[in-house]
Amino acid sequence: MRTLSAHLARLAGPGHLAVVVAAAAYAWWAATTAPFTLEGDVATAIPLVLVAAVAVAQWWSARRRMTLPGALRRLDRPARAGAWWPVPSALAALVGWELYNFFSARRATHPTISSLYDAASRTHAWKAAFFLAWLALGWELVRR
Amino acid sequence: MTRPESLAVWAVLVALLLAAEALAHTRRHRVRGLWSLTAPWLARTPSRAVLLLGWMWLGWHFFAR
Numbered sequence: 001m002r003t004l005s006a007h008l009a010r011l012a013g014p015g016h017l018a019v020v021v022a023a024a025a026y027a028w029w030a031a032t033t034a035p036f037t038l039e040g041d042v043a044t045a046i047p048l049v050l051v052a053a054v055a056v057a058q059w060w061s062a063r064r065r066m067t068l069p070g071a072l073r074r075l076d077r078p079a080r081a082g083a084w085w086p087v088p089s090a091l092a093a094l095v096g097w098e099l100y101n102f103f104s105a106r107r108a109t110h111p112t113i114s115s116l117y118d119a120a121s122r123t124h125a126w127k128a129a130f131f132l133a134w135l136a137l138g139w140e141l142v143r144r
Numbered sequence: 145m146t147r148p149e150s151l152a153v154w155a156v157l158v159a160l161l162l163a164a165e166a167l168a169h170t171r172r173h174r175v176r177g178l179w180s181l182t183a184p185w186l187a188r189t190p191s192r193a194v195l196l197l198g199w200m201w202l203g204w205h206f207f208a209r
Contacts, residue, residue, distance in 0.1 A: 017192040044208040055196055059189060062179050077187070086164035086175050094157045101150065109147050116154070117206055131207060138199045141198055144179055144186045 015071070024128075025137050031121075031128035051138045058142070075143050 016051055024144075030043035061068050104110035121127040168177030185191040 006171075030207065033207075039196075041208050046204050051196065051199070055192070077183045079167065080176065080180060080183070082168070082174050082176045082180075084176045084181060086167060087161070087178055087181060090157065090161035090164045094161060097153060107152060109145060110200070111147065111150055111154070114206075117198055121206075134206070136202050137201070140179070140197060141199055143187070144183065 019058075023139075024132055027132035027135060028124075028128045030131045031124050047138060048136055051142050052143050 033039040033043045056072045057068060057072060058074055060066075067073075098113055101110040107115050117130065121130065127139075164175065165177055167175040168180065182195065185195060
């Protein structure tokens with residue numbers, strides 16, 4: 001529970017809160033765009049470029065032994081103690097179920113992640129939530 | 145199998161994943177979480193690039209194309 005409280009406390013700081021609100025607003029706008037349109041491409045490409053730029057800056061600063069601003073710096077590696085198998089087992093089961101559904105005949109009775117997303121993303125709030133989750137995943141990846 | 149049954153299996157599997165990850169946060173030294181498991185891959189530049197490209201593909205697949 002200690003790590004979760006520390007994580008929530010970090011998110012609740014004024015700087016982080018502003019970033020979270022800005023990301024939520026961006027996701028809400030991005031969810032108004034449709035796939036296969038220029039707006040959809042731009043809304044998706046902007047976070048891709050930002051995350052790629054931060055990753056390149058981190059790589060470059062590590063090579064040159066330079067120090068990046070705190071918000072762009074990589075976090076310390078988490079502890080490696082504990083059982084490794086629960087999360088990979090749950091992920092493997094999800095992947096297995098996805099593959100079973102993907103290769104099964106009728107999509108209506110065998111929905112895949114993509115088809116579930118297609119159905120959910122017809123609701124603006126759900127699409128915004130998925131977009132925000134994708135942004136959060138990318139930011140966590142680049143900070144680790 | 146019917147659609148509701150398929151959806152129920154999806155729900156159970158997602159709940160299992162969330163429970164496993166929650167265990168890593170609540171009892172940190174008993175279960176390793178997603179970030180602890182991916183740390184070795186994120187530490188090396190080639191595999192870090194592959195993970196970031198995977199994230200980019202995910203966004204492009206769902207939101208752009």
